[in-house]
Amino acid sequence: MSLIVQKYGGTSMGDPQRIKVVAERLLQTQRQGNSVVGVVSAMSGVTDSLLRLAKEVSSKPLERELDMLLATGEQTTSALTAMAIEALGGRAISMTGAQAGIVTNTFYTKAKINRIFPQQILSFLHEGFIVIVAGFQGETSEGEITTLGRGGSDLTAIALASALQAHECQIFTDVDGVFTCDPRLVPQAKKIDLLAYEEMLEMASSGSKVMQSRAVEFAKKFNVPFEVGHSFKTIPGTRVQEESPGMEQVVVRGISVERNQAKVTITNVPDHPGYAASIFSAIAEAHLIIDVIVQDVSAYGTTNISFTLSNEELDKMGDLLEQIVQSIGAGEVRKESGIAKLSVVGIGMRTHSGVAAKLFECLAQGGINIQMISTSEIKIAVIIDEKNIQQAAELTHQAFGLDQ
Amino acid sequence: MSLIVQKYGGTSMGDPQRIKVVAERLLQTQRQGNSVVGVVSAMSGVTDSLLRLAKEVSSKPLERELDMLLATGEQTTSALTAMAIEALGGRAISMTGAQAGIVTNTFYTKAKINRIFPQQILSFLHEGFIVIVAGFQGETSEGEITTLGRGGSDLTAIALASALQAHECQIFTDVDGVFTCDPRLVPQAKKIDLLAYEEMLEMASSGSKVMQSRAVEFAKKFNVPFEVGHSFKTIPGTRVQEESPGMEQVVVRGISVERNQAKVTITNVPDHPGYAASIFSAIAEAHLIIDVIVQDVSAYGTTNISFTLSNEELDKMGDLLEQIVQSIGAGEVRKESGIAKLSVVGIGMRTHSGVAAKLFECLAQGGINIQMISTSEIKIAVIIDEKNIQQAAELTHQAFGLDQ
Numbered sequence: 001m002s003l004i005v006q007k008y009g010g011t012s013m014g015d016p017q018r019i020k021v022v023a024e025r026l027l028q029t030q031r032q033g034n035s036v037v038g039v040v041s042a043m044s045g046v047t048d049s050l051l052r053l054a055k056e057v058s059s060k061p062l063e064r065e066l067d068m069l070l071a072t073g074e075q076t077t078s079a080l081t082a083m084a085i086e087a088l089g090g091r092a093i094s095m096t097g098a099q100a101g102i103v104t105n106t107f108y109t110k111a112k113i114n115r116i117f118p119q120q121i122l123s124f125l126h127e128g129f130i131v132i133v134a135g136f137q138g139e140t141s142e143g144e145i146t147t148l149g150r151g152g153s154d155l156t157a158i159a160l161a162s163a164l165q166a167h168e169c170q171i172f173t174d175v176d177g178v179f180t181c182d183p184r185l186v187p188q189a190k191k192i193d194l195l196a197y198e199e200m201l202e203m204a205s206s207g208s209k210v211m212q213s214r215a216v217e218f219a220k221k222f223n224v225p226f227e228v229g230h231s232f233k234t235i236p237g238t239r240v241q242e243e244s245p246g247m248e249q250v251v252v253r254g255i256s257v258e259r260n261q262a263k264v265t266i267t268n269v270p271d272h273p274g275y276a277a278s279i280f281s282a283i284a285e286a287h288l289i290i291d292v293i294v295q296d297v298s299a300y301g302t303t304n305i306s307f308t309l310s311n312e313e314l315d316k317m318g319d320l321l322e323q324i325v326q327s328i329g330a331g332e333v334r335k336e337s338g339i340a341k342l343s344v345v346g347i348g349m350r351t352h353s354g355v356a357a358k359l360f361e362c363l364a365q366g367g368i369n370i371q372m373i374s375t376s377e378i379k380i381a382v383i384i385d386e387k388n389i390q391q392a393a394e395l396t397h398q399a400f401g402l403d404q
Numbered sequence: 405m406s407l408i409v410q411k412y413g414g415t416s417m418g419d420p421q422r423i424k425v426v427a428e429r430l431l432q433t434q435r436q437g438n439s440v441v442g443v444v445s446a447m448s449g450v451t452d453s454l455l456r457l458a459k460e461v462s463s464k465p466l467e468r469e470l471d472m473l474l475a476t477g478e479q480t481t482s483a484l485t486a487m488a489i490e491a492l493g494g495r496a497i498s499m500t501g502a503q504a505g506i507v508t509n510t511f512y513t514k515a516k517i518n519r520i521f522p523q524q525i526l527s528f529l530h531e532g533f534i535v536i537v538a539g540f541q542g543e544t545s546e547g548e549i550t551t552l553g554r555g556g557s558d559l560t561a562i563a564l565a566s567a568l569q570a571h572e573c574q575i576f577t578d579v580d581g582v583f584t585c586d587p588r589l590v591p592q593a594k595k596i597d598l599l600a601y602e603e604m605l606e607m608a609s610s611g612s613k614v615m616q617s618r619a620v621e622f623a624k625k626f627n628v629p630f631e632v633g634h635s636f637k638t639i640p641g642t643r644v645q646e647e648s649p650g651m652e653q654v655v656v657r658g659i660s661v662e663r664n665q666a667k668v669t670i671t672n673v674p675d676h677p678g679y680a681a682s683i684f685s686a687i688a689e690a691h692l693i694i695d696v697i698v699q700d701v702s703a704y705g706t707t708n709i710s711f712t713l714s715n716e717e718l719d720k721m722g723d724l725l726e727q728i729v730q731s732i733g734a735g736e737v738r739k740e741s742g743i744a745k746l747s748v749v750g751i752g753m754r755t756h757s758g759v760a761a762k763l764f765e766c767l768a769q770g771g772i773n774i775q776m777i778s779t780s781e782i783k784i785a786v787i788i789d790e791k792n793i794q795q796a797a798e799l800t801h802q803a804f805g806l807d808q
Binding site for chain 2: 059062087098099
């Protein structure tokens with residue numbers, strides 16, 4: 001008998017009708033001879049409306065109280081899913097993160113899982129129950145409710161699969177799997193059958209928002225293979241697992257696109273040690289998230305430092321940058337929105353040279369100007385004008401043979 | 405320094421604006437030099453919409469899962485209230501029933517409180533926090549979430565006041581207190597300043613739905629005096645406490661009215677021991693709640709048995725009564741809706757005779773026919789046609805001098 005963990009996202013929990021379909025699927029999985037744990041997200045939109053409520057009573061709600069508030073969303077769907085399974089003639093029991101034995105640290109709103117005590121779940125599985133765990137949440141060792149950050153139900157599923165030594169972990173969502181590129185941009189995009197954790201990580205963090213990055217990191221760290229697929233389809237999704245030798249034969253696995261980005265340039269930063277650090281410390285202290293950073297070659301004792309971030313984060317910056325510029329005696333701040341990031345991702349890059357050249361050449365042929373470049377071992381990312389992004393994605397997709 | 409428990413009902417939690425007003429009141433109470441525990445209900449309407457969701461996924465949801473589901477309503481408002489207090493510059497912390505140390509038995513949806521471990525609350529109070537407890541809920545000793553039945557937040561407040569040995573327990577709601585009669589029926593009705601637990605109990609269970617009866621019973625059992633008042637007004641409400649000698653001087657304290665009642669008569673029930681019992685056992689087994697029962701004087705070896713119940717309960721009876729009639733060989737079932745119950749309540753009745761006579765006389769003068777009569781030590785109730793209820797209430801209110 002196999003133990004299977006299935007996670008269902010917010011759109012799969014969107015209304016009672018969908019919850020009944022999910023219940024049917026969980027029950028079917030059990031009837032095929034498996035022990036089944038379901039991890040459920042809140043109904044789509046619920047987390048946002050709870051956050052709106054919080055904003056209406058407090059401009060800066062305490063994070064402990066936010067977690068107390070937000071955890072109710074998944075508790076609700078876990079109970080509804082268990083009821084729906086029982087209504088179909090199955091046996092099911094819902095559990096909060098705390099009841100499921102998920103112990104976290106005390107970093108409210110983005111807690112880390114310290115340990116999982118799976119005894120309670122295992123004993124219910126043993127009695128033949130389908131166990132439905134409220135995703136996205138845990139409890140500190142003091143009994144305080146915590147949440148695991150946006151998309152945290154993915155992490156709940158992966159971590160439970162690891163603690164329960166599950167045979168399968170299936171992440172069900174509203175897409176068929178991970179694609180070679182966003183099909184809305186590139187209609188020729190194809191579903192990827194097999195991905196290495198590292199590739200999934202780059203795809204996840206570079207805009208293919210299929211899954212929470214922290215969940216993928218956790219899966220990589222503890223080697224928990226999983227599959228990403230569609231909640232309401234039975235076709236196979238994308239399998240994500242440890243890198244294997246055969247995987248390197250594909251040089252570029254997929255193209256990830258991130259829109260709605262902005263670029264900030266600080267000019268004439270005095271070229272002294274520690275000045276760049278002071279810029280980015282101030283940004284980090286304000287909990288703002290930036291992405292690509294580029295520093296020009298120094299000339300005449302000063303340098304220009306540029307970085308990208310989402311438009312949303314740019315809005316949050318307020319006059320922080322002006323303060324920084326003043327404090328370090330730099331030139332001025334230039335802000336530019338309407339840019340986008342395109343990344344080509346693949347483990348095969350490590351052993352194949354020429355990927356960067358091919359990418360730049362292909363963009364040049366399309367007359368697309370590259371504003372910034374950033375690379376990692378298995379990824380090359382370019383920042384371009386947002387209006388060129390579709391053309392760039394199509395050209396690149398074709399150039400690396402992802403259509404075939 | 406006094407310890408005060410304040411409970412706020414669902415309409416006081418109706419929207420973020422109201423929650424802010426409640427937060428202000430809790431904070432003010434603390435600033436007057438008190439330790440403050442707030443007990444909050446779910447936002448009005450939330451419990452019902454959760455129940456609707458449950459009904460959509462299951463025609464007969466498991467009670468354990470219902471409790472898991474319903475408990476989220478109060479968890480939500482407890483977090484929002486704590487946030488609102490912090491936003492006003494106070495210090496507050498929210499707690500689920502479980503975190504507040506409320507341990508119940510396992511009778512899901514109507515659990516009884518077994519014990520309260522108040523150490524956690526006391527230690528937060530000691531640190532200067534206003535503690536906001538999610539009402540209506542507790543936890544079994546196994547860590548399962550339970551709820552205390554409709555209006556259970558009242559019970560949470562009274563039980564916490566008892567466990568914490570609070571100096572004051574204030575039940576805030578959307579009325580100014582308990583009235584001599586429903587002011588919508590009798591505009592001359594006056595707020596009652598002081599009531600004995602027993603009187604409150606009769607008023608609560610006879611239709612003055614200001615508070616949950618079980619909460620009043622608990623208050624009586626453990627002698628927890630409390631006050632019922634308006635969430636958004638500072639005028640004194642109704643104080644409820646142990647009976648004191650002076651209280652008996654008022655013969656009738658108030659008049660309680662219950663509308664939307666129905667009457668069922670089973671004719672020609674064979675006059676053998678055990679037949680009446682078998683009728684009411686069958687009704688009890690079906691979890692139907694009936695109120696007044698009257699049996700005619702037996703004649704020719706058979707008798708008629710009548711009882712009242714709410715219209716709602718009558719709808720739930722289905723063909724249960726026909727089955728009973730058949731099984732005991734009785735005559736027929738007559739159902740009649742459109743009746744109402746009027747009760748006069750007062751501890752003084754015990755020592756004053758003539759209350760019944762005065763009531764009947766006053767109704768007779770109004771030409772109002774009495775269909776059934778039921779009495780307790782401190783209450784006389786009559787069943788009359790619903791169309792006469794306003795006239796009956798006004799006549800009685802005047803006859804017993806409650807207008808003065």
